[in-house]
Amino acid sequence: VADQATVSDREQRILRIIETARGKRAKFRDEQINMAHGAGGKATQSLIEGLLAPAFESETLNEMADAGAVKVDGVELAMTTDSYVVKPLRFPGGSIGELAVNGTVNDLSVAGARPLALSLSLVLEEGLPADELRAEVEAIAQAARAAGVEIIAGDTKVVERGHADGMYVCTTGIGRRDPRASLSPSALRPGDRILLSGGIGEHGTAIMLARGEFELDASIESDTRSLWPAVDALLEAAGHDLRCMRDATRGGVASVLNELARASSVAMIVREAEIPVAPPVAGAAEILGIDPLYVANEGKLVAFVAPEAAAQALEALRSVSGCEQAAEIGEVRTEPPGMVLVQTSFGGKRVMDQLVGDPLPRIC
Amino acid sequence: VKFVDEFRDAELGQVVAREILSLVEPGRHYKVMEVCGGHTHSIYKYGVDDLLPANVELVHGPGCPVCVIPMGRVDDGIAVAHNDGVIFTCFGDMMRVPGSNGSLLDAKAAGADIRMVYSPLDALRIAKQNPEREVVFFAIGFETTAPSTALTLKRAKMEGVKNFSCMCSHVTIVPPLRALLESPDLRLDGFIGPGHVSTVVGARPFEFIPADYDKPVVIAGFEPLDILQAIAMILRQVDEDRCEVENQYKRVVPYEGNLRALEVMAEVFELRPHFEWRGLGFISHSGLKLSGAYADLDAELRFSVPGVRVADPKACQCGEVLKGVIKPWECKVFGTACTPERPIGTCMVSSEGACAAYYNYGRFAREREVV
Numbered sequence: 012v013a014d015q016a017t018v019s020d021r022e023q024r025i026l027r028i029i030e031t032a033r034g035k036r037a038k039f040r041d042e043q044i045n046m047a048h049g050a051g052g053k054a055t056q057s058l059i060e061g062l063l064a065p066a067f068e069s070e071t072l073n074e075m076a077d078a079g080a081v082k083v084d085g086v087e088l089a090m091t092t093d094s095y096v097v098k099p100l101r102f103p104g105g106s107i108g109e110l111a112v113n114g115t116v117n118d119l120s121v122a123g124a125r126p127l128a129l130s131l132s133l134v135l136e137e138g139l140p141a142d143e144l145r146a147e148v149e150a151i152a153q154a155a156r157a158a159g160v161e162i163i164a165g166d167t168k169v170v171e172r173g174h175a176d177g178m179y180v181c182t183t184g185i186g187r188r189d190p191r192a193s194l195s196p197s198a199l200r201p202g203d204r205i206l207l208s209g210g211i212g213e214h215g216t217a218i219m220l221a222r223g224e225f226e227l228d229a230s231i232e233s234d235t236r237s238l239w240p241a242v243d244a245l246l247e248a249a250g251h252d253l254r255c256m257r258d259a260t261r262g263g264v265a266s267v268l269n270e271l272a273r274a275s276s277v278a279m280i281v282r283e284a285e286i287p288v289a290p291p292v293a294g295a296a297e298i299l300g301i302d303p304l305y306v307a308n309e310g311k312l313v314a315f316v317a318p319e320a321a322a323q324a325l326e327a328l329r330s331v332s333g334c335e336q337a338a339e340i341g342e343v344r345t346e347p348p349g350m351v352l353v354q355t356s357f358g359g360k361r362v363m364d365q366l367v368g369d370p371l372p373r374i375c
Numbered sequence: 376v377k378f379v380d381e382f383r384d385a386e387l388g389q390v391v392a393r394e395i396l397s398l399v400e401p402g403r404h405y406k407v408m409e410v411c412g413g414h415t416h417s418i419y420k421y422g423v424d425d426l427l428p429a430n431v432e433l434v435h436g437p438g439c440p441v442c443v444i445p446m447g448r449v450d451d452g453i454a455v456a457h458n459d460g461v462i463f464t465c466f467g468d469m470m471r472v473p474g475s476n477g478s479l480l481d482a483k484a485a486g487a488d489i490r491m492v493y494s495p496l497d498a499l500r501i502a503k504q505n506p507e508r509e510v511v512f513f514a515i516g517f518e519t520t521a522p523s524t525a526l527t528l529k530r531a532k533m534e535g536v537k538n539f540s541c542m543c544s545h546v547t548i549v550p551p552l553r554a555l556l557e558s559p560d561l562r563l564d565g566f567i568g569p570g571h572v573s574t575v576v577g578a579r580p581f582e583f584i585p586a587d588y589d590k591p592v593v594i595a596g597f598e599p600l601d602i603l604q605a606i607a608m609i610l611r612q613v614d615e616d617r618c619e620v621e622n623q624y625k626r627v628v629p630y631e632g633n634l635r636a637l638e639v640m641a642e643v644f645e646l647r648p649h650f651e652w653r654g655l656g657f658i659s660h661s662g663l664k665l666s667g668a669y670a671d672l673d674a675e676l677r678f679s680v681p682g683v684r685v686a687d688p689k690a691c692q693c694g695e696v697l698k699g700v701i702k703p704w705e706c707k708v709f710g711t712a713c714t715p716e717r718p719i720g721t722c723m724v725s726s727e728g729a730c731a732a733y734y735n736y737g738r739f740a741r742e743r744e745v746v
Binding site: 021022025026028029032042043044045046047053224225297302353354355356357358359360361362364 | 379383384385388389392419420421422423424425426471477480481483484485493497599600702704705709710711714716734735
C-alpha cells in the first residue's frame, strides 16, 4: 500500500492533465467522417459536442437529452427525431418500420413525454420490391397503433440504385410532457438507484446474427417495443423521485451510464451479477468477443430513482409486459466524478469506459 | 455458459487471492508480466488486478498482435487497399491502428474497399464471390492465428483461387520475449505464459526463460481464475526459490503443442530475417512471410508495396514501458502528445495497452479506497 499512497509531484501533475482533458468538451478534429462517428462512443460525442452543439447554440440542445422541450402557451411539449438505416431491413423480432416508430416513441417516453404524433419520411432505393415496401408500411402502421401515436405528416424520396440499402426511414415525434415527471440528466444524486428494464444486448446481437457474417445459430430476437408503458408505470410509482431515464440504444447501457455520469458529475457503481442477460445473448457475446453492455437495445431503459422510491419503482416496472426481468443494477456515488465502475461477478472492480469506436470483435 | 462459469467463480477467486497474499513478503515489490494481450483483456474485464495485494504489479507484455504492428506496415496495407479493384480484408481491431497518415478506418472512409472479417476463410469466401476483384487478406497475429491463415492459403492454392492473396504480418512470440529478457534494465519476477499460443507451440519453447534467464514461467488459461492461479504459482516458485516452466492450462495445452498446426505453418511460412515491432524496434527472425511455394499468393509480390519504414516517434518510450523500466506516466509524451484518441505508441493504441489502461483507469486506482 505504501507505494500507492505516495504519488510523486510529477505523477500528480500528469493526473491533473488527464483530468482537465477529460472534463473538456470533446473537439471535432477529424478530416473526414468514418464509421466510428456513428457508433455512439467518443467519436460520436466529438461530432455532437464539437461541431453540432456549438453551431446551434441552443440551451435545450445542450442538455443532450433524448428529446428537446418546447413550451407553447404554458403547455410543455417534447420533440425528437431519428433516422433508421438498419441492414437487413427485416430481422428476427422486428423490422426497420417497427424500429422507426418505437425508437422515436421511446426517445419521447424517456424524456417523460407521452407520445402524441409522428412524421414519417421514406428514402427509397430504386428497385426496392413493392412487397417489401408494403410490408414495412404495414409494420409502421401496426407499431404506431400499438404505441398509440398517429402519423400526421410525411415525405417520400427515391434515390438511385446502390444508395440507401433498400430504404432509410426518418421519423420525428412530438409528445406532451407528463405532469408527474421532473426529469433532468443533471439531477442525479449520490445514493440514487439505477434500474434497468430487462435483459440487454438483444437487438444488436439479433442484427449481427441476421447479417449472416457469422456462422452462428441462436434464437435471439430484437427487443423493439414501445417503452411508454414502462415509463408510465415508473412515473406512477416514483413521480418526482424519478430523476432521469435513458433509452439504452446505440452504444448500449455502458454508453448511457457514461453520458449521465459526465452530465451529473457523479460516479456510478454497477454490479455485474445483477445485470440481466439472456443466455443465448451471453453465449453469442462470449463467442464473438463482444461485451453485451455496449450492444444496442431497442426496448430497454435505464432509470435513476431516489433510494426511498426504488423498491416501489422496481416492482411497478416488473409488472409491465416485457419488463419482467427488470433489476436494480447499481447506484450513484460521488467519487470519482464522471466515471462508471463495475463490481465484476468475479469480485474485482473495473472501469466501464466509453466506447472509442465500434464494438469490434477481438481476435485473441 | 457451462464449462466456463466454473472458472469465474468469485468464491474460488477469493481463496486463490488469500493464497497469493500468504505468498508475498511484505515490503517486497513483485512484477509479473502477462505476455499475451488476451490475458490483459481478461485482467481488465474481470478486475483481476483488484484482487491482488498492492505490492504485486502486473506488467502488460508485447503480446497484443494488433499493437505491435509498426506504422510503416499499416501504411503498406493502406497502399494495397487503395489499388483499383482491390477488396482489402482484415480483423476488426486492426482497423483503428494508426499508420503515419491515418488508419485503415480512415482509408475506408476515403473510398478504399476495406472489409472486416472474422477469419481468413471469410476473406477467401469473399474472393470466390467476387472473381473479378482482387481480394487481399491482411494477416496478423502470433502462432495463435497463423495456422488458420496457413490452412486458408493451402485451400486457396488447392482450389486454384487466383484472385486471393495474403499480406503476411504474422509474428512469433519467442524472439520478442528474448529481446525483452536481454535488456539489462528489465525488472520482472516472472511471466504468465501465453495460453493460446502455447496450444500451438506447446510449452517447450519457453524452457529457455528459466534456463537462461532465471525467471519462472506459468502458461495460463484466459479465465480470471486461471490467471489468479498462475500468479499464485509464479509467486510460489519465487517463494521456494524454484524456477521452471509450469503449465496451469493443462486442460488445453499439451507440452509438445499441436504438431499438425506446426507442420502446416512450416509448409506455408518462412521466417523473415527481421521484422519491426512497434515500440521494440527490429527483432531478428520474429516475423513470418509466405514461403517460396506460396509466393504466388503473396500480396507483397503481387502489388507494389511502399515498404517505407516509419520510425516510432522519438519521444515515445513504449519500449521502456513494455520492459517495466518506467511507468506510463513517466514517459515524456504520456497524457499530452499521446492520448487514447490520438495515440503515438503501441501502449496507447489498444485499450489494453499499459498506457491506455493507466490513462483510463490509473486515476481510479488511486481513489480505490474512496470508492
